[in-house]
Amino acid sequence: MSNKTAIRRLATGVPGLDAILGGGLPEYSLNIIIGPPGSGKTTLAHQIMFSLATREHPALFFNVLGEPPLKMLRYQQQFSFFNPDKINDAIRFVSLSEDIATGDYARVLARIVREVQASPPGLVFVDSFRSVMYEAQHLPDNTISLQQFIQQLGIQLGCWQTTSFLIGEYWSESVHHPVFTVADGLLSLRQSVHRNSMVRKIHVLKMRGQAIRPGMHTFSITSAGIVVYPTALVLEGIADAPLVAGELRGRERLATGVPRLDEMLGGGLPSGYSLLVAGPSGSGKTILADAFLAEGVRRGEPGVIVAFEQTPSQSWMRALNDMIRNGQIGLINTRPLDLSIDEIVHRLTEVIHRMKATRVVIDSLSGFELAVAPTFREDFRESLFRMFAVLSGLGVTVLMTSELEDRYIDLRFSPYGAAFLTDAIIVQRYIEVRSTLQRVMAVVKVRASAHDKEIRRYEITDEGIVIGDPVIEYEGILGGQPTRTKRRGQDDQGKR
Structure with a gap:
């Protein structure tokens, strides 16, 4: 019997998240983070990025049609996980706004490929990926289709051996697009408001190759960033050592x-x-x-x-x-x-x-x-x-x-x-x-x-x-x- 290929798991740096993921993020996996506006998607992505990015394994953060990087960083630096020394050394931000505005998604893909090949990253983030999908619906017939763009981007990410993240404003109930099928990991963030209270929850819809902790897990956004409170972890891990x-x-x-x-x-x-x-x-x-x-x-x-x-x-x-x-x-x-x-x-x-x-x-x-x-x-x-x-x-x-x-x-x-x-x-x-x-x-x-x-x-x-x-x-x-x-x-x- 041949030996199994061991998949390295990456510690996310988000308290409680590794537990519900089944031990961490699989290296070289394609992950999608979805949720409504204000649910904490970008904060979660940044927290993972600042935790994992190093000079040897840098991170590329592609900003599509969202807020400019400088504005985004101005708010993210309020969290204690933010490390300014990593900017431009282990983390680099790239704006794709001008490329998206041309409507030529072959050009967008070429820009991503060019940036990645220039400095091979260990991590790649695209925020917001739904913006790419939305704009692609209005493309002329003679341009690259959205499906082709997704397939080619997925192939490229796999060839580069990077751990990648696509962030988008989706709800778990609307997960029906082909991109969710090819993803290795799918994390859904949501928030519910009842009278004067708000509750945040995270749900790991899938994570290939490892057993996740099912169900909805509450989390909070603190000055340190996101903290996840995994129910299953409390019930199982504590009882092992009374x-x-x-x-x-x-x-x-x-x-x-x-x-x-x-x-x-x-x-x-x-x-x-x-x-x-x-x-x-x-x-x-x-x-x-x-x-x-x-x-x-x-x-x-x-x-x-x-x-x-x-x-x-x-x-x-x-x-x-x-x-x-x-x-x-x-x-x-x-x-x-x-x-x-x-x-x-x-x-x-x-x-x-x-x-x-x-x-x-x-x-x-x-x-x-x-x-x-x-x-x-x-x-x-x-x-x-x-x-x-x-x-x-x-x-x-x-x-x-x-x-x-x-x-x-x-x-x-x-x-x-x-x-x-x-x-x-x-x-x-x-x-x-x-x-x-x-x-x-x-x-x-x-x-x-x-x-x-x-x-x-x-x-x-x-x-x-x-x-x-x-x-x-x-x-x-x-x-x-x-x-x-x-x-x-x-x-x-x-x-x-």
Whole structure:
């Protein structure tokens, strides 16, 4: 059996893009980048070009009917990937506007061939290729046809052994032109606007010779350029190297930092578990979550908090804020709205790995839903499932909060139906006793572990949560209006 020809894959320099491409761009491939105006096509092309272009393997960027190179570079230099030292040394821009204006596409092709032969490039870019197609529709009958132009250009690009890119304003739904058939790679960029939010997505429609990651992947345009958040990468790559070995999951018990709560949980929260703390506003969910992180720091267990709620300013929070400033606890502040689920999970996993964190707090699921763009709220429940799978693969112990409206007529733990995904649940409620409002909590479940089933009073003090004794003198507590239990013998006396 003959040996297979190995195809070298080029790292694009775009975070997350190589993962969805299946390892990078195949060398000497013909790639097409399509999308509507403003979707980031030119920025993506420039980012790849500045990353790959060297003096030994220079890049030629042919500008057709778009903006002049100087204007284009004035905007592109705002990105950190822009390197002015590469201009004219490793990157050269060529304007084809005058050649296109003649309507002679044999001349256009000859110009491209001449420029390439003058300084054999490793990369070739044509922006915008659709302009060539549009103008070719108005050619006289005695000139080179568009089909001939495409075929000859494709043959030339293959003979030159260059990695080439054609950029055009096309939508994935309109991919029917022959040029898309001969392409080795096809990347579709799109953006959707819903009310006041905008979401950008990238889809690899095809990439010859390698397995791509299917589906739509969100991306953002930052000061560093384009950043792709590949969903499949998060789900598969992270689970390969969990921070806590799977066989140890649940064996060790973690202290919560709240006296007596560990007893209620059966000796602490099993490591690698996910704990849902559900309760109405003001019941102390965030206080419990912060105590969980602070206790981890005291025991040498770094933590991360994803803050979707407003940071409290109580005196007992100062210690936690100091831990964040000192780098003992990682903080992911999600104040910018219109985030994607994958972006949040991507940022979270990065911090977990960087800090080697073993404790994670998500405060809260209600704020989480508000932080993501409206596009992702339709499948928010599925997104939570995906996030739990990622964190479970990492082996970290997770505490998340969920705000509930205390109706007292039903016992719910999450408005998102996420309770079944968690390993443990603590419920907090208000009750009325003698015209006073009191707080109670109970451990509803701890998977595969015995736990306290009693309902206990608790108070919130300057020191945090203080749990009291079980409420044994009342019944019907979860109904919101408890009644005093009858003492032994009262029923017999009433019957006499």
